[in-house]
Structure formats: structure tokens, C-alpha cells
Amino acid sequence: MSVMELHATSGSTKVFFSDTGKFLPNIKGRTRVMLVTDENVVRMHGDKMNDLDKIVLQAGESAKTIRSVERIYDALLDHDVDRSSLIVGVGGGTVSDVTGFAASTFRRGIPFGFVPTTLLAQVDASIGGKNGINFRGFKNMIGTVRQPEFCMIDLSLLKTLPADQLISGMAEIIKCGAILNNKLFEYVEENHPGIISMDERSLAYAVSETISAKISVVGRDEMDNGERMKLNFGHTVGHAIEKVTGLPHGYSIAIGMVAESRLAAHNGVLPSGDVLRIEGLLKRMGLPTRSEASSTDVLEAISKDKKSSGDSINIALPEKIGNGTIYKIKKRQLKYAVQEVCK
Incomplete structure (x- = not known):
């Protein structure tokens, strides 16, 4: 053990x-x-x-x-x-x-x-x-x-586990790779068939690397005042979609990652090729990348997000696969991101 x-x-x-x-x-x-x-x-x-x-x-x-x-x-x-x-x-x-x-x-x-x-x-x-x-x-x-x-x-x-719950969990592994650990992301890209089929070796590596990365971050920033906020990648839009639609958590976070990756690219932070890699891997894992939710309803839910501060909100955006930064942006800037993935 x-x-x-x-x-x-x-x-x-x-x-x-x-x-x-x-x-x-x-x-x-x-x-x-x-x-x-x-x-x-x-x-x-x-x-x-x-x-x-x-x-x-x-x-x-x-x-x-x-x-x-x-x-x-x-x-x-x-x-x-x-x-x-x-x-x-x-x-x-x-x-x-x-x-x-x-x-x-x-x-x-x-x-x-x-x-x-x-x-x-x-x-x-x-x-x-x-x-x-x-x-x-x-x-x-x-x-x-x-x-x-x-x-x-x-x-x-x-x-x-039912298949949909296993797939839902994959979103958090992909999130961790996309925002913290490029080697984990690349491993999942190369070994996703084995991970989906629950090949013991492939799944064990993905799980242990995800946990290790999170332990490292939490050990340095337990109270979520800085680096740990990176782990919220996909969650600003994703939590709002989850509230509005009732989609499973991982499915909602997958859509949130697409929205926030596109926002990062729109702001000149993330190369467009990395956006395509994130979206492509989510799709190959069987996760959704769009929602039928109303963008108006999702934006309303975001306005109550606990990361909000007045008319601004802290959001984790990837700058390249495996690395990201916390940005303080105006809430109105999220309209672009939400409309990219919602009605």
C-alpha cells in the first residue's frame, strides 16, 4: 500500500x-x-x-x-x-x-x-x-x-460505477492537467482509450498524478488565496451551468473549461491550438462541450458566484497546457465565454 x-x-x-x-x-x-x-x-x-x-x-x-x-x-x-x-x-x-x-x-x-x-x-x-x-x-x-x-x-x-459517473470524473483529471501539469495532460491524450476502459495501470497513473498535483498546490495555499484558485479552472462557468441545467458536475465543468479556454484565447492569453487540444480531449473522453442552457440564465447564476467581488470576479485561465494564472476580470467579460457554449 x-x-x-x-x-x-x-x-x-x-x-x-x-x-x-x-x-x-x-x-x-x-x-x-x-x-x-x-x-x-x-x-x-x-x-x-x-x-x-x-x-x-x-x-x-x-x-x-x-x-x-x-x-x-x-x-x-x-x-x-x-x-x-x-x-x-x-x-x-x-x-x-x-x-x-x-x-x-x-x-x-x-x-x-x-x-x-x-x-x-x-x-x-x-x-x-x-x-x-x-x-x-x-x-x-x-x-x-x-x-x-x-x-x-x-x-x-x-x-x-455507471459509465456516466466514470466519465464525469475524467473532467477533473483533464482540468488538473490543463491548468497544472502538462505531462498529465499529454499522458491522458495518449492513453485515453485505456483510461476510459479502466485499464488498471493507465487509470492508476492518471489518478495518482492528479492527486499528487492537488496535494502539492493545497500544501502551499490551503485557504485558496492564490495558487489553489487555479483548481477552479472551468468552475466559474461550469458551476453556473450545473445550477441552471442540473447536469452532473464533471459534465458541467467540461463545458466550463471550453468556455474559459475560449475566453483565454479571445483575450490573447492562450494559443488557439491549445483550446482545440482541450476541447478535443474532452470530446474523446465522452464529455460535452456545449450546453442547451440559456446564456442569460447562466450569467445570472455567475453573478452569485462566491469568487465575485463587486462587478469583478477572479477566474483561472490557462496560458498554455499545464500552466495558468488567476485573472481579475469584469463580470461582463464573461458574456463572450458563456455565449460560446450556451444558447
């Missing part, structure tokens, strides 16, 4: 890479362990958690609410969970976000860890300490930054 470590101000995380199918590392010394999971995970992997207390949430983004957090608080109180206990989120991005937020705020913070069961959660939601819930339909409007004690990355858990 290989291990990576993330060291940040709020705490440190050990990222274990395993193929054992076990849900937990060594947890000796804990007075109680409580799992938070969802209905889909229980259906697929319930036999692995029969002996553990668990809170089962509704599956999907609709569970990423304060009501789900209250359900967790109630269960933690009823089971006398304290700071010597451990909460473990077993599931996709919604489970990771809700579990991390509840654990970070209950009793002013109790230990927690993650066993992500989707590709999106393995390469993004479970890594980096951002834990949040949605509010009035807007993504991650309420949240904390606090690192989990561990993340257990087990690619064997992905074998039960």
Missing part, C-alpha cells in the same frame, strides 16, 4: 492507495467509528459495512443540504460521538462534502476521514479539505476548510 501525505495549516492527511476493498485503515484507539454513506453505496457495498454504525443519506447532489447535516448531528448526539471518535464518509462527492462539513462543525471539530467511491471524489472532492453544502441552489455557499485524517483511494471500488 503506497501513501502520499498532505500537510496544511488545518491538519495533515494521509492518502492511502489500496486495492483491498477494505473501507478503513488502522483505527485503533477510537472510542467509536461512525460511517456516513448513501443509498447507492449501501446497495453496492453494504456487505463491507455491516458491523459498523452508519448514517445513510439520499444519493445525489440533492442531499448536499443543511437538512442532511442536521441528520448527521442528530445521529452523532444519539451515539455519544465525541472528539476521540471518528467519522468516515464512504461515497461520492456529496457524501465527502456533507461528512466533512458536519465533522468540522460538530463539537467544534471531530476527526474524520474519507473512502471515496467515485472517480470524481477520488481525484477532487475528498482531497484538499474543502467541505461544503449548497444553499438556495448555489454550489458550496456554506462550508469549512479542514483536512481529513485520511483518504482511502481504492480503484476497485470504481468497478460498480
